[in-house]
Amino acid sequence: MEITLNWYLTLSALLFTMGVLGFLFRRNAIVMLMCVELMLNSVNITLVALSQAMGDTAGQILVFFVMSVAAAEAAVGLALVIAIFRNKLTIDVTQFNLFKY
């Protein structure tokens, strides 16, 4: 069977949905950040597959930038998790209500 662009797009859609589901399901803040990484990664699959199918480098340059932003996001996100853990001694997101009242 010939592997076409659709297979890559379908795989990307599946992985993105799993990232969204994990982000909504899990209560651990670090695992939620990992699910964001999974979502960014699935978008990268789409960009690379389309870029290679069209022979256009712009998509892969965009993937390069997405990875840089993902690294920055992970660094700042984990720093926030450490700061919250220091105050509340938990990273269960259902326990945070700092802005509720």
Add this chain to the structure above:
Amino acid sequence: MTASILFFVLASVAIAAALGMLISRNPVNSALWLILNLFCVAGLYLTVNAEFIAVIQILVYAGAIMVLFLFVIMLLNLSELPDLKRIEWRRVIAFFLGMGLLAMLMFVVASSLDMLPDPVSLEAAAESGSATTLAKVLFTRYAMPLEVIGVLLLAATIGAVVIAKRKPV
């Protein structure tokens, strides 16, 4: 034929690893599953001849970002979160939202079948995925965004240090 077998193996391992990440209770196991997923995605990049992105994927994602995640998990000395006794309506709603999103994405993929571009030749794809080609574009046409990304990373580094620093309360 070998290319399609390779795709199916890598894709199924990637999906299985993502599932493992979602359902494992220990955050360290989640991180290790995600690393397996990232390696499989790097392999998928190789199947479309995007060598440069595949190498960067392993170096940056599996190498740097996931080490940062594991480091923070170990630093916080976490125990597993206790089970919830009651039914969480949040999860039920989340499940239906997720299935709706999947249906929507699949509809878009299925309805755009005849609009997809004709694939270029294998040689052209290999050329557009090589580090030489990408470096030429990155340092000429996209030089300005590259500099901006450098500033963004610097800002993120300083921000992370400031946020995680112990404050006198």
